[in-house]
Amino acid sequence: MSIEPRLASTRLRLFSAILAGAAFPALAACPPDTFADLADFSHADSVVAQSEDRFAEAIATNGQFMAAGLSQQAHSTTEAGEVYLYRRGAAPNQWQYLKRIDEPGFSEVGDNFGGALAMDGDTLVVGAIQAGDVPSNDAGAVHVFERNLGGTDAWGPRQSIIAQESAGYVSFGVSVALDRNRLLVGDRDADSGTGKVVIYERSGVGANFTEVKSLVSPPTDVDRDHFGDYVAVYGDTVIVSDPLYDVDPVSSGLEGRVYVYDRNQGGPGQWGLVTRIDAPAGITAFGSAISLWKDRLAIASLGGAGRVHLHERNQGGSGAWGPVVEVDAGGDSISGGEFGKAIHLHENELLVGASAVAGITGATGAAYVFQRDVGGAGNWGRTQKLFSGSNNNRSNFGASLDYDQGFAVIGDPLSDHPSFAPGSRIGRAYVYLDDLIFCTPFE
Numbered sequence: 001m002s003i004e005p006r007l008a009s010t011r012l013r014l015f016s017a018i019l020a021g022a023a024f025p026a027l028a029a030c031p032p033d034t035f036a037d038l039a040d041f042s043h044a045d046s047v048v049a050q051s052e053d054r055f056a057e058a059i060a061t062n063g064q065f066m067a068a069g070l071s072q073q074a075h076s077t078t079e080a081g082e083v084y085l086y087r088r089g090a091a092p093n094q095w096q097y098l099k100r101i102d103e104p105g106f107s108e109v110g111d112n113f114g115g116a117l118a119m120d121g122d123t124l125v126v127g128a129i130q131a132g133d134v135p136s137n138d139a140g141a142v143h144v145f146e147r148n149l150g151g152t153d154a155w156g157p158r159q160s161i162i163a164q165e166s167a168g169y170v171s172f173g174v175s176v177a178l179d180r181n182r183l184l185v186g187d188r189d190a191d192s193g194t195g196k197v198v199i200y201e202r203s204g205v206g207a208n209f210t211e212v213k214s215l216v217s218p219p220t221d222v223d224r225d226h227f228g229d230y231v232a233v234y235g236d237t238v239i240v241s242d243p244l245y246d247v248d249p250v251s252s253g254l255e256g257r258v259y260v261y262d263r264n265q266g267g268p269g270q271w272g273l274v275t276r277i278d279a280p281a282g283i284t285a286f287g288s289a290i291s292l293w294k295d296r297l298a299i300a301s302l303g304g305a306g307r308v309h310l311h312e313r314n315q316g317g318s319g320a321w322g323p324v325v326e327v328d329a330g331g332d333s334i335s336g337g338e339f340g341k342a343i344h345l346h347e348n349e350l351l352v353g354a355s356a357v358a359g360i361t362g363a364t365g366a367a368y369v370f371q372r373d374v375g376g377a378g379n380w381g382r383t384q385k386l387f388s389g390s391n392n393n394r395s396n397f398g399a400s401l402d403y404d405q406g407f408a409v410i411g412d413p414l415s416d417h418p419s420f421a422p423g424s425r426i427g428r429a430y431v432y433l434d435d436l437i438f439c440t441p442f443e
Contacts (some may be wrong), residue, residue, distance in 0.1 A: 035369060035384055035408055035432040038093040042428045043070070043084045044417045046097040055084070055427025056400055056411030060119035063405025064088050065147070065155075066095065067124055068429050069114025081113030083126055085155055092407075092433055103128060104143055104157040113143070118178040119402075122147035122205055124155060125183060127173030131162075139163035140172025142185050146205060159208045161200070165190055172198075179233045183209050186228030186240070191216060195227030197240050199271060213271045215261060217242060221276075225254075232292040236263035238271065239297060241287025247278055255279040256286030258299055260321050275321055277311060291345040297321060298350055300340025305333040308340045308352050310380055325380050327370050332357045332385075339368075342401045344408075348372035349434070350380060351408055353398030364388065365397035367410050388412050388430060397430070408432040 043055045058069035064087065071081040083101040088094065101124075103113040116127030124145040131141035140163040150156030163172035165187075175186030183200040190196040196216045200209035215238070217227040225244040232239040238261040245257035258277040266272030277299065279286030284303030291298045295313035300306065307328045316322030327350070329339045334357060342353035348371055355365040366387040374381030388397040400411035410430045417426035 034435045035386060036435060037386075038407075038431045038433050039095045040388070040428055040430040041086065041095060041097070042415070042417055042426055043068070043097075043100075044419060044426045047084075047100065053426050054413040056429040057413040057427070058115055058117045059400040059402050059409050059411040059429060060117035060124070061402045061404050061407060061409045062119045062121060063407050065098070065119065065124075066409050066429065066431070067101075067117050067119055067126075068411065068427075069117050069126070070427070071112040071115035071128075080108060080111040080131075081115065081128060083114045083117070083124075085124075086429075087153065088407075093431075095431055098153065099155065101126070101145065101155060103131065105160055108138075111138070111141075112173075116173060116176045118176045118183075119404075120178045120180060123158075123178060125176045125178050127176045127185070129171040129173045131173070139165055139170035140174070140187065142173045142176060142183075144183075144209065158206075161185070161209065163187065163190075175229060175231045177231045177233045179235065182233055184231040184233050184238060186231045188226040188229045188242075190228070194225065195229070195242065197228045197231055197238070199238065212269070215240060215259075215271060217245075217259065218273065221245065221257070227259075230287060230290045232290045232297075234292045234294060237261070237292065238263075239290050239292050241290050241299070243285045243287040243302075245287075253284040253303070255284055256288070256301065258287045258290065258297075260297075274319060277321055280309070280323070280326075283307070289340055289343045291343045291350075293345045293347065296345060298343050298345040300343050300352075302338060302340055305329065305335055305337045306339030306341070306354065308343055308350065310350070324378065327352070327368075327380050327382070329354055329357055329366075329368065330382065332366065334358075338365075338396075338398075341396075341399055342411075344401055344403045346403055349403075351401055351403055353401050353410065355396035355399040364395040365399065365412065367398040367401060367408075386410065386430075386432065388415060388428070403434070406434045408434060 056068040060067045066086045085098040087098045111128045111131040113128035118125040126143045129140045130138045142161045144159040145155045146158045171189040172187040177184040188195040199213040202209045227242040230241040240259045243256040244254045247255040260274040283301045286301040288302040289300035297311040299309045310324045311321045337357040339354035341355045344351045350370040352368045369384040370380045396414045397412040413427040414425045415428035
């Protein structure tokens, strides 16, 4: 893998010392951000694999563990899907294979277990949009795992939540989001294809999630289609996108729409609608990915070359979520470049995957780092471009990504593997360390 520029050695030594018990340094003013490449791996490095496995099509991390999904793995006769877990070692660049997680309970071909992932603390949530509890029910399921259930780092199954609607127009688990004791599950095909999102809560780790609210797009939004395709949650705020919403049925484009809900909007625990955010003029597929951090919201639109739109709470008025700035791939922008395929917003940083822009050779994909106040107060300036070392033109680095505790993990589900012929699409994951967590001159 490669980055521009690379400033890793001092940070790696420092982080290793911190893990060994050294005091964390005092923070200082942060320079433009740099992500240092640490490690890359594939399930094929540790277990039996086969062409078209597409490891890391979904990815999640809590900074200490990383989960990578293969929802339609080719190497197994069941092809129900799998999730692979990795654990960070004593040094930040040591990521070791821990175990494979199979779908608990009843499973069958095409369950898509591992197609959506969310990890927070000691909890992992896995979506399986065509799973069920009996062969006739393939409406979808979500499975909850806990780190020390069944033993230290066992990541045992805590709970399976099965879709309550009959199969057909259902894809329960197509999207999941987790913030401490609150879980969102998207079902873009529920309610005869219009979609819904279910909110679950629990009392803490070790307890089961229970349903507290089911959200549907307002009935006045007559051209809703994929409500719940993407979801995000932070505290008492929930974001839901419908990237195929047709704002103007007369036009030929599916512009997309994003919905903001608040826990106490309309009364305590009512989860009422705060506002709708419509696509800017000329934009399509608005809401193709979303990421929420406190009062900031990033929304991807994949139409054309792709863009990411930054919004903030109270921008444009009390309770509004108005636009602040848009970012794109700059000189790398190409039609179909999928800039915004995966995004993650954290404090003053934005990571954007663009799985079909030019990487090391051809359209192998890249990821971009943007930082707030670079290029001017309130601006989000690009500070870095990351890309894999794959020379497979069918690679798509940046198709999935996640970030936590200073570690960014980026998936390339179409990457080759040295043990297989070119074009094998085995898949690979890449880990980077964010030097912004140090924010002090140690050079």
